[in-house]
Amino acid sequence: MSYRRSKRDRVLVVDDDAALAEMLALVLEGEGLTTSVCRSGDAVMTAFSTFRPDVVLLDLMLPGVDGMSVCRRIRETSAVPIIMLTAKSETADIVKGLEAGADDYVTKPFKNSELVARVRARLRRSDALAEPLTFGDIVLDPGAHTVTRAGQPLELTPLEFDLLACLLASPDQVFSRETLLERVWGYHHPGDTKLVNVHMTRLRSKIEDDADAPKVIRTVRGVGYQAIAPA
Amino acid sequence: MSRLLGLWRRSLQVRVVLSTVLLSSFVIGLTGSALLTSVAAGLAERRQEVVVAEARSGLDAAQAQLDAEVESVPTAQSISLAQIVDTLTQTDPSARAYELVLDGPFGAEDRTAPRRSSTALDADAVPADLQQSVRSEPGLFWRYAELSVLGAGNDVPTVVVGRQLTSPSTGDTYAMYYLFPLVEQQTTVDLVRRALLVGGLVMVLLVGGVVLLVSRQVVGPVRLARRVAERYAAGNLEQRMHVEGEDDIARLSTSFNQMAASLQSQIRRLQDLSRLQQRFVSDVSHELRTPLTTVQMGAQMLFDARETFDPKTARAAELLRTELGRFERLLSDLLDLSRFDAGAAQLELSEVDLADIARRTRSDPVAGRLGVRVQVMGAARPVKVEADVRRVERIVRNLVQNAAKYSGSPVIEVEVGQRADRVSLVVRDFGVGLDDDENLRVFDRFWRADPARTEGGTGLGLAIAREDAGLHGGTLRAHGRPGEGAEFVLTLPRRVERPEGEVADEPAVALRFA
Numbered sequence: 001m002s003y004r005r006s007k008r009d010r011v012l013v014v015d016d017d018a019a020l021a022e023m024l025a026l027v028l029e030g031e032g033l034t035t036s037v038c039r040s041g042d043a044v045m046t047a048f049s050t051f052r053p054d055v056v057l058l059d060l061m062l063p064g065v066d067g068m069s070v071c072r073r074i075r076e077t078s079a080v081p082i083i084m085l086t087a088k089s090e091t092a093d094i095v096k097g098l099e100a101g102a103d104d105y106v107t108k109p110f111k112n113s114e115l116v117a118r119v120r121a122r123l124r125r126s127d128a129l130a131e132p133l134t135f136g137d138i139v140l141d142p143g144a145h146t147v148t149r150a151g152q153p154l155e156l157t158p159l160e161f162d163l164l165a166c167l168l169a170s171p172d173q174v175f176s177r178e179t180l181l182e183r184v185w186g187y188h189h190p191g192d193t194k195l196v197n198v199h200m201t202r203l204r205s206k207i208e209d210d211a212d213a214p215k216v217i218r219t220v221r222g223v224g225y226q227a228i229a230p231a
Numbered sequence: 232m233s234r235l236l237g238l239w240r241r242s243l244q245v246r247v248v249l250s251t252v253l254l255s256s257f258v259i260g261l262t263g264s265a266l267l268t269s270v271a272a273g274l275a276e277r278r279q280e281v282v283v284a285e286a287r288s289g290l291d292a293a294q295a296q297l298d299a300e301v302e303s304v305p306t307a308q309s310i311s312l313a314q315i316v317d318t319l320t321q322t323d324p325s326a327r328a329y330e331l332v333l334d335g336p337f338g339a340e341d342r343t344a345p346r347r348s349s350t351a352l353d354a355d356a357v358p359a360d361l362q363q364s365v366r367s368e369p370g371l372f373w374r375y376a377e378l379s380v381l382g383a384g385n386d387v388p389t390v391v392v393g394r395q396l397t398s399p400s401t402g403d404t405y406a407m408y409y410l411f412p413l414v415e416q417q418t419t420v421d422l423v424r425r426a427l428l429v430g431g432l433v434m435v436l437l438v439g440g441v442v443l444l445v446s447r448q449v450v451g452p453v454r455l456a457r458r459v460a461e462r463y464a465a466g467n468l469e470q471r472m473h474v475e476g477e478d479d480i481a482r483l484s485t486s487f488n489q490m491a492a493s494l495q496s497q498i499r500r501l502q503d504l505s506r507l508q509q510r511f512v513s514d515v516s517h518e519l520r521t522p523l524t525t526v527q528m529g530a531q532m533l534f535d536a537r538e539t540f541d542p543k544t545a546r547a548a549e550l551l552r553t554e555l556g557r558f559e560r561l562l563s564d565l566l567d568l569s570r571f572d573a574g575a576a577q578l579e580l581s582e583v584d585l586a587d588i589a590r591r592t593r594s595d596p597v598a599g600r601l602g603v604r605v606q607v608m609g610a611a612r613p614v615k616v617e618a619d620v621r622r623v624e625r626i627v628r629n630l631v632q633n634a635a636k637y638s639g640s641p642v643i644e645v646e647v648g649q650r651a652d653r654v655s656l657v658v659r660d661f662g663v664g665l666d667d668d669e670n671l672r673v674f675d676r677f678w679r680a681d682p683a684r685t686e687g688g689t690g691l692g693l694a695i696a697r698e699d700a701g702l703h704g705g706t707l708r709a710h711g712r713p714g715e716g717a718e719f720v721l722t723l724p725r726r727v728e729r730p731e732g733e734v735a736d737e738p739a740v741a742l743r744f745a
Contacts, residue, residue, distance in 0.1 A: 017522075019525045020521050020524055020525045023525045023528045023529060027531075061517055108521065109524040109527050109559055113531075
């Protein structure tokens, strides 16, 4: 695993609170990242296309368009990693945000180190696999960062790509949600399994014929998930 | 039987009808039997006068015959007496109005005399005391007795009239008895009794029926009111009773409806208030968190750069950071409490192993930092309970860290136990302890045993822990003795029934300081 240091990574900060937005930019720039601040939901798409960020930091409580729909709009055109900022313990909001396409979330108030770790984790590119991986009719190419199924390219976000790569690299091994959190999200998020559940649902909807009767990734009740090696 | 008892307890109608029927049958039975007794007595008295007169003339005739025979056939007197009896015997038994019994002749000494009777009788058909009286002195005697004819099953009430007869020629004495069965009277009495019984029964049934109808008029609306009240209590606040007429039931319905309307408006007001409160809490949460996040990030930056500051500014940066941490905890605790107060706290239930939570207290960071040893007991077997794992862990963490920080005890015991319906976890220390007053006050918000020692706590931990326990339908209690130690007992029901359900109280672990 390595960080892309060749060019400065770009973070788009979407927050209506001027002070918080500026502070976020200060902290992230202090970590060597390039930032751009967008103060309203309506301006996000313009800022998105001109700034071309590597990560979006999105406050769920925005005036005008709400955070969820911004999230969905970005997802329509891009697989860029999205990290939500939420108020603590609003579980329903967190799940809604994840379902809208966010990869991860940070609850306010957070520590600078935590924020930076999450942003870094999303910028990280998994290069553990060099060789293309063939799994039934699914071909996963880490070099080109593409997945095809029966020759058809699949639109996966980087996070979904990492999740699939992690499971396919060790067929039949059962991964607990905690292990997946550590390997794919890159940090330990104790007991926070909704991240895994939501993303697994989305990944399955893209790679399985029938997401309700998965044939590639099986749920092992009470344990976790496993990729079933094709016969 | 128990079903009948249950019906009696539950149904007002059954109770009213049954008690009316019982009471009226008692009264009717009492009057009936009094009536019957007086009728029977009257009949017997009338008959007795007649039969005594008849017996008297019969006996007089017999004596006269005896006296006459002295002149004609002096030796045949006993035979003539026997003939009177035998003549009667030869008549049709069913047509006979009376039976005759002749005892004697009696000798000088009182030996048993031969008996001749018109029908086969039991030995005691003639009462012994009557025999005694008749034999000892002249004159007419009578008694009521039961005539039991040998071979016949039933006794018939009888008037027995007896008199001494003396033969003037031989001086022999005889006792002659007339037995008049009161068959006719008995038949009349039986008839009257049957009539009374049937009449009484019909009357009781009629009364029961009438009461049933009348009580239905009252009980019907009461039952309707009950059903409406039940639906109201189940949350259907629109339920109202139908008002008809101006009687008591109608007034009851009107009052019920007024009560329902007033309750409904009260509940609406409280619901609105609770909704407002919840929205306020959520708004405060968001509005405070955003600036707090900014301030904390700034404080962190200053803290990270403190080595470039002069010592005083550096210390200020340190204090800023630690106190902001405290401020954040306080805000989070206050928001939790206001969620409890607004009734907005929700349980996320799953199966939780309390023994596992207890075992994990061994590696509690606060206890570890303070060098306090945590000893876990009773956690070898799993202690499963339906609970919100986040809240239960928070309660236990709070108790252990409180004991570590404030008790001064070098060791903390964490003990779990279980019973069929509940589980308990005790956090016990052997430090400064608590007195009776403090046992209750520890759960007060912002209460501190020693105001000088804050240790960075918010003073809300135990208050929140108790709310968390209560949300599960469980309890959190403190017991302690000054200078000996204290124990905090968390008791949770196995299954969370309803938030306002029964509270599991009796702990499933033996207490030491209780």
